[in-house]
Amino acid sequence: NAGVTQTPKFQVLKTGQSMTLQCAQDMNHEYMSWYRQDPGMGLRLIHYSVGAGITDQGEVPNGYNVSRSTTEDFPLRLLSAAPSQTSVYFCASSILGTPNTEAFFGQGTRLTVV
Amino acid sequence: DAKTTQPPSMDCAEGRAANLPCNHSTISGNEYVYWYRQIHSQGPQYIIHGLKNNETNEMASLIITEDRKSSTLILPHATLRDTAVYYCIVRVRGGGSNYKLTFGKGTLLTVNP
Numbered sequence: 001n002a003g004v005t006q007t008p009k010f011q012v013l014k015t016g017q018s019m020t021l022q023c024a025q026d027m028n029h030e031y032m033s034w035y036r037q038d039p040g041m042g043l044r045l046i047h048y049s050v051g052a053g054i055t056d057q058g059e060v061p062n063g064y065n066v067s068r069s070t071t072e073d074f075p076l077r078l079l080s081a082a083p084s085q086t087s088v089y090f091c092a093s094s095i096l097g098t099p100n101t102e103a104f105f106g107q108g109t110r111l112t113v114v
Numbered sequence: 115d116a117k118t119t120q121p122p123s124m125d126c127a128e129g130r131a132a133n134l135p136c137n138h139s140t141i142s143g144n145e146y147v148y149w150y151r152q153i154h155s156q157g158p159q160y161i162i163h164g165l166k167n168n169e170t171n172e173m174a175s176l177i178i179t180e181d182r183k184s185s186t187l188i189l190p191h192a193t194l195r196d197t198a199v200y201y202c203i204v205r206v207r208g209g210g211s212n213y214k215l216t217f218g219k220g221t222l223l224t225v226n227p
Contacts, residue, residue, distance in 0.1 A: 004157075035217075042201065042217035043158065058214065090157050092215070103150075103215055105157030 002026050006091050006106035013081040013113045021076040021109050023091030029104075030096045032074040036060065036087040037108075043090060049074055050096060081113045118202045123222040126196075132189040134221050136202030139183040145205060147178060149187045151198040152220070158201065161187065192225045199223075 007022045025032065033048035035058075045058030049068040063085060065077040074093075078085060088110050094103040119137040126132040138147065148163040162169055162176045164185075169176045175188040189196055201220040 033214075040219070042219050043215075045214055045216070048214065088155075092157075102160040102163075103158075105159070107157050108155070 004106040025093040029093035035090045120221045132192040134187040148203040153198040
């Protein structure tokens with residue numbers, strides 16, 4: 001199994017450009033989420049989804065959109081990139097409910113906005 | 115979710131046990147203690163979790179105090195590859211919108227040769 005796959009691994013954007021960070025999982029997990037990690041800080045939750053067609057905001061949602069049309073994919077969209085969005089982005093997935101709620105993370109997308 | 119307090123950094127000699135503490139004095143009865151680690155530039159990796167009993171798996175042991183206000187993650191024989199940031203997270207176990215992993219700054223464990 002590939003687990004959680006994020007693409008691209010690296011990206012440089014100009015201020016105002018738009019782009020989509022891709023996240024796909026092949027474990028049939030209901031729950032998927034996006035985090036950002038800034039230097040010296042822990043991960044902060046951007047958006048999450050508990051299943052296809054259902055999304056909700058995390059603690060830092062501004063400037064980001066998400067959709068969940070399939071169980072496998074959970075793309076993160078930046079409509080108008082800003083330098084403050086320079087960060088490393090991690091996607092995670094897990095099953096819901098007991099007994100196993102271990103989260104699996106992708107390897108991250110390093111985004112620089114200039 | 116209850117807040118956690120971890121030391122910002124710790125050192126350990128290779129081959130020795132690494133004991134990483136975590137305080138969670140406001141933990142409630144239905145909250146679990148989870149541990150994740152993040153090796154430099156990689157995505158976080160699940161290590162172990164527990165409610166009130168001590169737990170052990172192939173990676174580590176988790177010791178939770180009887181009052182559940184603190185816990186210790188034990189790596190029995192630390193190797194250089196265990197150098198990472200270790201996150202202690204307390205949350206309600208289960209699904210739905212309650213499933214949010216809230217990461218603090220964690221403990222940077224450096225294993226020295």
